[in-house]
Amino acid sequence: MTDRTEMWTELGMDLEAHDNLCSVLPTAFGDVFLSQENRPAGMAYWDMVTADIHGIRPAELVEAQKKGRKVFGTFCVYVPDEVVVACDGIVTGLCGGSQFWVPDGEQVLPSDVCPLIKASVGARLGRTCPFFRIADVFVGETTCDGKKKAYEILANDAPMYIMDVPQMKREKDIVKWAGEIEEFAAMVEEVTGNELTPENLGCAIKVINDKRRALARVYEARKSTVAPISGTDALLMMQIAFFDDPVRCAEMCNKLADELEQRIAEGVSAMPAGSKRILITGTPLAVPNWKLHHIIETCGAVVACEEMCTGTRYFENLVDEGQTTLEGQFRALSERYMKNNCACFTPNTGRIDDVIRLAREYRVDGIINTNLTFCTTYKLEGPALERAVEEAGFPVLNIETDYSDGDSEQLRTRIGAFVEMLGD
Ligand code: SF4
Ligand code: SF4
Numbered sequence: 001m002t003d004r005t006e007m008w009t010e011l012g013m014d015l016e017a018h019d020n021l022c023s024v025l026p027t028a029f030g031d032v033f034l035s036q037e038n039r040p041a042g043m044a045y046w047d048m049v050t051a052d053i054h055g056i057r058p059a060e061l062v063e064a065q066k067k068g069r070k071v072f073g074t075f076c077v078y079v080p081d082e083v084v085v086a087c088d089g090i091v092t093g094l095c096g097g098s099q100f101w102v103p104d105g106e107q108v109l110p111s112d113v114c115p116l117i118k119a120s121v122g123a124r125l126g127r128t129c130p131f132f133r134i135a136d137v138f139v140g141e142t143t144c145d146g147k148k149k150a151y152e153i154l155a156n157d158a159p160m161y162i163m164d165v166p167q168m169k170r171e172k173d174i175v176k177w178a179g180e181i182e183e184f185a186a187m188v189e190e191v192t193g194n195e196l197t198p199e200n201l202g203c204a205i206k207v208i209n210d211k212r213r214a215l216a217r218v219y220e221a222r223k224s225t226v227a228p229i230s231g232t233d234a235l236l237m238m239q240i241a242f243f244d245d246p247v248r249c250a251e252m253c254n255k256l257a258d259e260l261e262q263r264i265a266e267g268v269s270a271m272p273a274g275s276k277r278i279l280i281t282g283t284p285l286a287v288p289n290w291k292l293h294h295i296i297e298t299c300g301a302v303v304a305c306e307e308m309c310t311g312t313r314y315f316e317n318l319v320d321e322g323q324t325t326l327e328g329q330f331r332a333l334s335e336r337y338m339k340n341n342c343a344c345f346t347p348n349t350g351r352i353d354d355v356i357r358l359a360r361e362y363r364v365d366g367i368i369n370t371n372l373t374f375c376t377t378y379k380l381e382g383p384a385l386e387r388a389v390e391e392a393g394f395p396v397l398n399i400e401t402d403y404s405d406g407d408s409e410q411l412r413t414r415i416g417a418f419v420e421m422l423g424d
Helices: 005-010 015-034 041-051 056-066 081-086 099-106 115-125 130-134 145-154 171-192 198-222 231-241 246-266 291-297 326-337 349-361 376-380 382-391 408-421
Strands: 071-074 090-093 137-141 160-163 276-282 301-307 366-372 396-401
Touching: 005 015, 005 056, 015 041, 015 099, 015 231, 015 291, 041 056, 041 231, 041 246, 056 071, 056 090, 056 130, 071 130, 081 090, 081 171, 081 198, 090 130, 099 115, 115 130, 115 145, 137 145, 137 171, 145 160, 160 171, 171 326, 198 231, 198 246, 198 301, 198 326, 231 246, 231 291, 231 301, 276 291, 276 349, 291 301, 291 366, 291 396, 291 408, 301 349, 349 382, 366 376, 366 382, 366 408, 376 382, 382 396, 396 408
Parallel strands: 071 090, 071 137, 137 160, 276 301, 276 366, 366 396
Antiparallel strands: none
């Protein structure tokens, strides 16, 4: 593997602490991914990217910056990538999914904040993630209270821009979000030095829609009871999609989808025969949070679908490609993004409808509703969700967990019993 020490030094990273992080990742990756059998050959791409996750893509971003391009780091699937791509900027996800970053986050945040927030702040302040060093602009958003306040703390150390996400989905909220996107576009134009036009925005809408279509093809294959890919591998593909170049991401996902369709035709499964099918819903699983998928898939089940931001919410619903004015395009972007069902909105009954619809489409035997510790919004809508899916005939298991391994054995016992209970 290429030695990246020089790049990490130039990025101002804490090399010693970063070495500690890098020393545990290969074992974790090997245990979770390489121990699986009958994986699609196409996963070699994601294995390669993940094996050098702090090297390959960061090096590309640094090279692009040397040519004058700007990198925008984002924390939420409401931020419209299309606007950045249209101005020749680059988007990278910034959500932290490792327990490694949590203690650094706890230096400035109370411990009773969700681990995703603590890890995201810790990754920046601890100087142990290159993506958090590279981003020229950090784009936050007014979703949950924890994130809003954490952005204020991050702003002491990083250049923050905040988008004001509405909390309801009325017509005036869609109008408001279109206005926010317009203001965001003005900032992106200023930072990149490139003008946003209906032409370049139209091209960018197509690029991001193509990426969504490619991700959707992989998910479509997961509807087959052949189970041509494990949920763990599909999750990795999805997590890396937040960091990858969108055109290359679409190309690699389409290749993977070709292979999965072939495997379905030939009856080639990645999972043992008789594996119970699970839909997982809830708070996002940011890379490298593979804990639940690994436990579920080593307990006799396969994760067939994720109703979460690192899942169907990232690719479902396309932006209308027929608009030819910026005003029409901002409106089309707003309409698409406002279809996303996050617990930060009220009411959020669309998520319950989605979970039931997806549970049927993906032909699952049971549902796991997962909540990151201290995430109030998702926790509070849990009981209504559980009632509704049970009424629709799906057994449900409610889980609250964080990034640590402390509860892994307890989770294994509970998930194992749940899978067992799903019967034949
Ligand atoms: S769960 Fe809500 S706040 Fe978090 S990434 Fe998804 S939409 Fe954004
Ligand atoms: S998981 Fe919950 S608390 Fe954490 S960032 Fe997302 S919405 Fe906020």
